[in-house]
Every structure is written in C-alpha cells, then in structure tokens.
Amino acid sequence: MPKKILVVDDDPDILDALTMILESQDYIVVTAQNGVEGLANLKAEMPDLMILDLLMPKMDGFRVLKELQDPRWSKYKSIPILVLTSVREEASRRRYELETGLELGVDDYIEKPMPPELLLERVRKLIKN
Amino acid sequence: MERIESSYSPEEAALLMRLKVFVTMRWIAIFGMVVGTLVASEVLHIGFPTLPVYIICAVIAMYNVVFYFQLRAIGREKPGTIIHKARTYGNAHILLDLLALSVLLHYTGGIENPLIFFYVLHIILASIALHFRVVYVVATVALVMVGLLVGLEYAEVVPHVNLAGFADPTLYQSAPYILAVLLALAVILYGTTYMASAISGELRKRQRQVVQLGEQLLEEKEEELEQTSREMARLAEEKERFLQFLNIAAHDLKAPLTAIQGFLWVMIGGYSGDLNDKQRHMLERSSKRIAELLNLISDLLDIPRIESGQIIPEMKEVSLKQAVRNCLPEQRRVAREKGLRLSVELPEETLSWIRGSSPRIQQVITNLVGNALHYTEEGTINVRVIELDNDIQVEIEDTGIGIPAEDMPHVFEDFFRASNVEAKGTGLGLAIVKRIVEAHNGRIWCESPCPDSNQGSRFTFTLPKASKEARRQE
Structure with missing residues (x-):
C-alpha cells in the first residue's frame, strides 16, 4: 500500500517541486500552506509522515510542533515529523526552547535546499521506522 | 569625647566639634579661675572674698555638665536637623557664661580687674560657633552687663569689692578711667566680633561650597551614568x-x-x-x-x-573529539572520491571539554578540511587534535599546492582568494572561520609550506578549555 506524506510549506513552488519528487516514488502527497491547514489535514488524512516548514504565515511550524505536544493530539504522536526549512537547525532549536521551554522533538531536520536524492533517502528512513 | 558621625554634613560636623571645644574650654576656664584665685589670694595676698568665686565656678561647672550631655544627645540625632538646636544651646550657654562672668567680675574688683577683657574670649568662641548677627548681640550684651555693673557700683547701688593690695580702692569712682576701660572694651569686643565672625563666616561659606560642589559633581556623574545606560x-x-x-x-x-x-x-x-x-x-x-x-x-x-555575538547563547559543553568525528563521514567520502588519504589523530584519553557552539565548531573543521581536500591533488590530509595546558589545539595539514608567501598575510581577509587557484567559493570561508574561532576566544593561524614536510599548508586553531566554574554552571 502506498504511503501518504503530508507536506506543509507556505511556498507553492516548493510544494510543487516536493510533490513531483515524492510522487515519482509512488508516495501519496497531501499539501497544506500553513500550520492551521496542516493540522486539519493531519487529522483528516492520517499521513505516514509530515514534512513541515517552520516559517509560515497564520500558524508557523514552531506553533504546530507546540500544539502537537497537547494530549489532544496523542493519537498522532506516532507520525514522524521531518522539518524542512531554511532556518539553521541550531537557531531553530534555541528559539523553540526559548519560546516553549521544551526541546525541539522532531525526527529529522533538513536545511533547504536539499538535493532530491538525499531528501528521498531521509524520507525512506523515516517511513520505514 | 564621642566620635562625630560621618553622615553629618561638614557644616554640622564642624558646629558639633566647636561646641565640644566650648565645653572643654569651659573646663579649662574653671580650672584657671580656681588656680588664679588661689594664686591671687594666697601668693599675691590680694584681698577679696574667694568663696563667691568658688561658688560661681561650681555653678559654671554644673551647667557645663548639662551642656556636655545636651551635646551628646544632639550627636545621636538625625543628620540634617541639628544645626538649629545646637545653635540655641550654644546661645543659651554663652549668655549664661556672660552672666557668670559679670557676677564673677563683681566679686573680683569690677572695673579694677584687668581680667575684664576676658569677655573677648567669649566673643571669639561665639563667633566661631554662632551666626554673625548673634555674635554682635552677644558682644553688646557683654558690654551692657559690664557697663551696668560698673555703673551700679559707681552709683553705689551695688557695693564695690576692692582687690585689696592690687588696685586703688577709689579707682571705681574715677569716671574717666571707667569710661576709658569701657571704651577700650567696646572697641576690642566689636573689633574681635568683626574679625572672628568674618573669618568663621568665610570658613562656613567655603564648607557649603565644598558640599555643593560635591553634590553637583555627584549629580553630573549620575546623569552621565544614566545617559550611558540609556545609550547601552x-x-x-x-x-x-x-x-x-x-x-x-x-x-x-x-x-x-x-x-x-x-x-x-x-x-x-x-x-x-x-x-x-x-x-x-x-x-x-x-x-x-x-x-x-x-x-x-x-x-x-x-x-x-x-x-554581534549570536553564537554565544548557542554555546554549550562541547567535546572537540566528537565534533571532529561528526565531520568525518562526509569528508572521508570526498577524500575517497579524490583518491586522497584522510588520517585523523585523536588522543586516546578523553579530552577536556570546551565551551562552544557545536555546529559552528563543526563548520570550522568542515571548512578547513574541505579546503585541504580541495587544494590537494595527491597525498594525505592529516587532522590532529592535541590537548594543551589551557587549550585544545586542532591542526589540519595537507600536501597540497600551499599558499604563496605574498598571500599569507591575507588568507583570513573577506573575499580574499589566493592568487594560485581558480575562484572556488565565496572568498568568505576562512574569514568566517576566523570569526567563529575568535568568538570562542580561540586563535587561528596558518603556515605554508608546513614546517615538518616543507610542502602544502597547515591550519591550526586553538579553543580554550571550559573552566571548572563554567562546568559547574552547566
């Protein structure tokens, strides 16, 4: 059965590129352009992986991650999260710690841009787990 | 005498000190009067009633004791409030002194007694301690008292006491003599008042100026400080x-x-x-x-x-050995592709920690090893980590093309590219590496050709070990 991936990014071009790359490997791709939409799709689609951008309008990736800490979302806790952003990992970790007092608990962190082959490799690793 | 509290203003402190001098002077005066009386009556055989003198001395001693305790009480009061009270006490006691002195004068020959000029002493004391207008009043009171005494004696209203054997018993009836003495006394009293109060008034003014100047300076400094902190x-x-x-x-x-x-x-x-x-x-x-x-x-x-110091909040305890290991897989891959040997010498024992930003330190290592790989066509890249007394030192040595001598002073400059290579990166790599090392309080330098092998180049950087204190804070 094909695996389903939710991609959340405010840049439609990035969404298109990622969709093409992921669909080439027979993944089913669901997209969202901000955190609110992302969370709604997470609920509705029950994906096998979420690829999440951090800097987005309306509700950014940091707030999505914070929201997912809430017990209400415990059902979705097992879904791996891959952060794909242009923000440096260390800077993001610090910001998240400062804002929430928690450690940034994501399964993988990739700084954009990332060559398709490497991206697919990381995705494969996460979905297999 | 008690110590005067340092929190008093200089003027207050000076006033308290002077009033204390008053008390001391009064003890000396009493002692002097008793001795003088004894000498006059027993040695010089001047005939006059000594008992009243001793009684007066006793009275003065009594109120001097009172004054002593009053001053001690004032000394315990709050700074800034004592001037008025101290002056009032001082005035009262000087008036008492004048009165006692006049009575004493009466029993010791009145106008015949040359010690009539003792009033001058009081005027000097008063002008040191009191307001200058008050001192004129004191001088006038003294003059009036003496005038009254000798006048009443002259008019036979008050009996005259003759200093038998010292002065002519009819002298107190000699109007010209009386007038002359009174005139002299008046001149000396007012002259002294003028001089003494001018000097002490000037002194007080200076004291106030010093205080004002101090306050003004303090205010200016405070304002400067405030401005600086606002600026910061x-x-x-x-x-x-x-x-x-x-x-x-x-x-x-x-x-x-x-x-x-x-x-x-x-x-x-x-x-x-x-x-x-x-x-x-x-x-x-x-x-x-x-x-x-x-x-x-x-x-x-x-x-x-x-x-701008954005690295500093990212700093944690970092193991340099681990940082080097983290960089290796990618670098080994590049080396393999190019057919180069990448040898890494890490010390067996655990290294001291350093305080730093782990990704930034890895950025430094990756950049330096990356350069070495890039500019070496064949041979070995050698990465060595050494623990020194206060630092951890990392050396990256290659067998590559090296750096021309004229380029050596510029390798860490922004946008600098060596003259013997084709433009590769942004020309900012080493400049950033240097900034990162320096942000960690470390040092970085390069040698080309390497001193040992006489070829290639060697980049060395040191990072200070984390102090024990810093470790405890973690």
Missing part, C-alpha cells in the same frame, strides 16, 4: 532589531532561490520527464550558480550574526 539599552535594542532584520532578509533572499533550486533539481533528476544532455548540462550549471548564490547569501549574513 538603545544599542542593545538596535542590535536586536538588526538581527531580526537579518533573519528576515536571509529568509526572503533565500526563499525564491530555494524554490528555483527545487525546480532545477526536479528537472535534473528527471522527475518531470526526460531531458537531452544539453538541457541537463545547462540546468546543472544553473543549479551550481544558484548554489553559489545561496552560499554567498548565507556567508554574508553569517558574518554580522557571528560578530
């Missing part, structure tokens, strides 16, 4: 705004390029259909240029971030 707060705010600006600029500059790069990779990877070789080649070249631009933007925006 403003600078900190500005820095914060600048960093914010940089973060947004970095994101907005990179976002479109990242999107373009994404599409290029999609096409190059064949995810959007097949390409002919020419198209692929051009797309690959475009992708490379975009990558260069992305690197340049990252590097350019990195510099102010490092320089």
